[in-house]
Amino acid sequence: YKKKAPEPVREAIKEAGGKPILNLTYPYKERMPKDEYEATLHQLQIELVKLQAWAQNAGERIAVVFEGRDTAGKGGAIKRFSEHMNPRATRVVALSTPSNREASQWYFQRYIEHMPAKGEICLFDRSWYNRGVVEKVFGFCTDEQRQAFFKQLPDFEKLITEDGIRLFKIWLNISQAEQLNRMLSREHDPLKQWKLSKIDVEGLGYWEEYSDAISETLHLTHEIYAPWSVIRADDKRRARIACIRLVLSQIEYDGKKDKVVGEVDPKICGGPALIHA
Amino acid sequence: YKKKAPEPVREAIKEAGGKPILNLTYPYKERMPKDEYEATLHQLQIELVKLQAWAQNAGERIAVVFEGRDTAGKGGAIKRFSEHMNPRATRVVALSTPSNREASQWYFQRYIEHMPAKGEICLFDRSWYNRGVVEKVFGFCTDEQRQAFFKQLPDFEKLITEDGIRLFKIWLNISQAEQLNRMLSREHDPLKQWKLSKIDVEGLGYWEEYSDAISETLHLTHEIYAPWSVIRADDKRRARIACIRLVLSQIEYDGKKDKVVGEVDPKICGGPALIHA
Amino acid sequence: YKKKAPEPVREAIKEAGGKPILNLTYPYKERMPKDEYEATLHQLQIELVKLQAWAQNAGERIAVVFEGRDTAGKGGAIKRFSEHMNPRATRVVALSTPSNREASQWYFQRYIEHMPAKGEICLFDRSWYNRGVVEKVFGFCTDEQRQAFFKQLPDFEKLITEDGIRLFKIWLNISQAEQLNRMLSREHDPLKQWKLSKIDVEGLGYWEEYSDAISETLHLTHEIYAPWSVIRADDKRRARIACIRLVLSQIEYDGKKDKVVGEVDPKICGGPALIHA
Amino acid sequence: YKKKAPEPVREAIKEAGGKPILNLTYPYKERMPKDEYEATLHQLQIELVKLQAWAQNAGERIAVVFEGRDTAGKGGAIKRFSEHMNPRATRVVALSTPSNREASQWYFQRYIEHMPAKGEICLFDRSWYNRGVVEKVFGFCTDEQRQAFFKQLPDFEKLITEDGIRLFKIWLNISQAEQLNRMLSREHDPLKQWKLSKIDVEGLGYWEEYSDAISETLHLTHEIYAPWSVIRADDKRRARIACIRLVLSQIEYDGKKDKVVGEVDPKICGGPALIHA
Numbered sequence A, B, C, D: 001y002k003k004k005a006p007e008p009v010r011e012a013i014k015e016a017g018g019k020p021i022l023n024l025t026y027p028y029k030e031r032m033p034k035d036e037y038e039a040t041l042h043q044l045q046i047e048l049v050k051l052q053a054w055a056q057n058a059g060e061r062i063a064v065v066f067e068g069r070d071t072a073g074k075g076g077a078i079k080r081f082s083e084h085m086n087p088r089a090t091r092v093v094a095l096s097t098p099s100n101r102e103a104s105q106w107y108f109q110r111y112i113e114h115m116p117a118k119g120e121i122c123l124f125d126r127s128w129y130n131r132g133v134v135e136k137v138f139g140f141c142t143d144e145q146r147q148a149f150f151k152q153l154p155d156f157e158k159l160i161t162e163d164g165i166r167l168f169k170i171w172l173n174i175s176q177a178e179q180l181n182r183m184l185s186r187e188h189d190p191l192k193q194w195k196l197s198k199i200d201v202e203g204l205g206y207w208e209e210y211s212d213a214i215s216e217t218l219h220l221t222h223e224i225y226a227p228w229s230v231i232r233a234d235d236k237r238r239a240r241i242a243c244i245r246l247v248l249s250q251i252e253y254d255g256k257k258d259k260v261v262g263e264v265d266p267k268i269c270g271g272p273a274l275i276h277a
């Protein structure tokens, strides 16, 4: 699939000599230094622990959707998010391809089953947004089904957020060069080869189709009660920190240290427009 | 609880000498004769069998909600409905009081779990409408929860009907005298004593509160895409036939015999206004 | 499939002129008269109601497996059994063909999911015994899988009965002539046509294969803690009454009327040997 | 709870000046060096990835039970185990206290629900062994229930292993001093405070009761088809590596590098007797 990458991207990768390069438009020249990353992450994870304690006491429910192209870093972000949380009250929801029976049910049904009960935090590794993006690109759904999805989605999310579920929708955004790079390194990294599904490899050839589907999806589903946060993810460290900060900054839990939580870096995190940056 | 019944109702019952009486405003003087009932029911059940065959072939999904005061005849109607259907494709959904965990989830969540997959027919013996009526009368939910329910319900039902689930909402309506009569006969009928839950007996004293909650619920939730059918149920036979006819008449399944299905008797079945008849 | 029936059976049916005939070896010449049937059934259903009340109070769990060849009357027996019981505490478990995922799990897993909690009565319309009989006849499982099934079954049933689940295993036994008769009447009865699955019709040609599989299954799985009750089912009425009586007679519930319950008719109900009668 | 610790243990801790000490009988003087740990872990995780690929292709099912006293390192071991595995085929099963309904079901029922389907690897963070240990120490079950558990357990595990589920039972064993140390550090580590449940803190006072319950449980449930592997866990690094090695060394998956997998260190890992080391 190296051949599938457009010329300039391949050049860029070659030049970089296998070293990670950052997107030219990325607002930082360097990745966040390891020390700073670890220190910050540590502080934020402490806050997450307090958030969870508060949620359990107050009976609050939190759902965080992690979306993004292949290799965007969904799994890694979820790992850092949940690393120090109580496994009996944190659920990672990573659903497989629907069975025939599931495929015949109301599209949202199998996801609703996994919505949090009181005190629970659910982290979705991909979600109902499959229909907006990957199912479109690969033709896994009809156009009518996708239109119906866009029609239903705002109501669906209104219902669950009105009900008090705190829903966060995170789009991890990476550049084409970074994606290629990560694919290449997956190919060589025996720990990550399994991540290279057919869908990933074939998907590489569909950068534009993905871009269109993503843009459309984000714009059609950016609701006041369920807004998207696009997080630039070429630097995984900054992205992971932004994910956690995003959630923490919007909830008033007990013992919150505002100074630690701070604000999400606006150069890294913004609305749907940021996918075009 | 005989004492809880208002004077005129008790008089009426006494006069009737224990024999079933019909509501004075009921449009027929006599119950439907047994022969006619059985012959009609038999024909309609044959149509139901065709309906199911069609649903299984076409991958259609049907949900019928049976609601009504205690003793209105929900269970009996469901029994006649499902009597000759394939048990592997028909599900009676009769949920118990929610567990603590369920009570903390999105109110509609545990019902959504039971929505039909392709080819399935789900018959709800009580439903999410509990929150509108019995939970109100008995104080099982707060006023805010009930208001939220009414706010969410139209969207919820729009979502599932838009998705193609054919939803029927049946309110079996009985008069106070008839209810009392049935309670009395439950009391004496060893086959039915279990039906006399605390909620039933105490509920007898709340006829007005029920009436208010019902009226409010039906009017607030009578949607063009999910209308209520109120069925006068003082005569169980006519009511059961009306339930089946209602569903059959609105679906174009293969092999349908229009002459058998006919129209639902408009004296028996109508919109929410009929509860005041 | 009329042609598939062996000569003498077809003769018998022809002679009977479409009228139900009873097996020559059946211990009664006539079906149970309707009046007697209804009166007895009524009394027994009252006892079932008490049984359920007792189970709910005492937190008891009851599971009844209904097995038998096609047309043996499993569904009808379950209907009479559950007719007057509380639907919120009675579950009919009629599982469909396993999905791929289910087929890859421990064979008993999907059945265990439906085992009763306290106060519940579960009626299985077919069960894990599929592997012993229909899966054998139609080659839906390998010989190794079936052997494993027979090896595991006694332990499985020991576990759940030891745990306090009251397990009843009922084999409804019909003669070949009666089966043919019922198939024929299904063919003509529009209410029952759906019951004529491919498996039924093809199965008609496999009477002997079924007999062998049944005999083997019943003998290999007749355990002291989970014995089979074979009930002669050529007369549906006597069979239904025997099913109910069987369960009632073995449980000491509150308010039990021993005179009503009585004993199961030994001419109708016995151990595995009775299938050869 | 510092006061609850017996004198010598407290002395030891004081002397250690807050620095982690290893149990006097621990076979190594020092923890495994970080470099060696990371290099080894990395190689083993690559093998785990191959194991999973093989399981998915071959339709194999794997279940690993992680047990041990509080602070033994169950969660951490599971994290390293699953770190690089496909989340759609790996499930961490960390069940909460049973609901009333669950508590009334067959004890093993809610665990069976989570047994792997083909291609799945299930990691149990605590398990059905709760009844043997924590439920005994805290009186959450009756003596009869526990005896029944011991009676049933061998059959239960025989059934699922016979069926082809590859079951590993790991007991992470720590010394009293190490446990106290970890409790103390939990107390001070804001990332781990949530782990200090009431059960943990109170449990500290029950070291002996735990020891008895553990010893009894391990000896009564060490079956040839489902043996216990006791892993000395005072050094977390060696323990995590032993867990992974244990599983890898017993399965012949495709592409296995025997030299990497090697053998589990017999000084660290052995049968039930090792808990007394």
Ligand SMILES: Nc1ncnc2c1ncn2[C@@H]1O[C@H](COP(=O)(O)OP(=O)(O)O)[C@@H](O)[C@H]1O
Pocket: A070, A095, A096, A097, A098, A126, A130, A134, A135, A140, A195, A197, A198, A199, A200, D088
């Ligand atoms: N036939 C299909 N229909 C619908 N969704 C599918 C289908 N095949 C794959 N998907 C979905 O596409 C997404 C991407 O697949 P893949 O890249 O293989 O998984 P992962 O996210 O684990 O890398 C997954 O959520 C998967 O469920």
Ligand SMILES: Nc1ncnc2c1ncn2[C@@H]1O[C@H](COP(=O)(O)OP(=O)(O)O)[C@@H](O)[C@H]1O
Pocket: B088, C070, C095, C096, C097, C098, C126, C130, C134, C135, C140, C195, C197, C198, C199, C200
């Ligand atoms: N491919 C299959 N694998 C396993 N079991 C099957 C398969 N096909 C049918 N069965 C089972 O055979 C039994 C008999 O089927 P059928 O006669 O169609 O159903 P019913 O019992 O509703 O009349 C059912 O329990 C069904 O689940």
Ligand SMILES: Nc1ncnc2c1ncn2[C@@H]1O[C@H](COP(=O)(O)OP(=O)(O)O)[C@@H](O)[C@H]1O
Pocket: A088, D070, D095, D096, D097, D098, D126, D130, D134, D135, D140, D195, D197, D198, D199, D200
């Ligand atoms: N009342 C109870 N009945 C049965 N099990 C219980 C009860 N209370 C706690 N447990 C179980 O005891 C175990 C230990 O509890 P705890 O130390 O709080 O959890 P953790 O393993 O998450 O640290 C858990 O598996 C929990 O489910």
Ligand SMILES: Nc1ncnc2c1ncn2[C@@H]1O[C@H](COP(=O)(O)O)[C@@H](O)[C@H]1O
Pocket: B070, B095, B096, B097, B098, B126, B130, B134, B135, B140, B197, B198, B199, B200
């Ligand atoms: N505490 C409760 N909270 C919510 N619903 C309840 C509660 N108690 C009973 N109900 C419901 O009220 C309805 C009537 O109860 P019953 O007449 O006992 O079947 C059922 O649907 C019950 O589930």
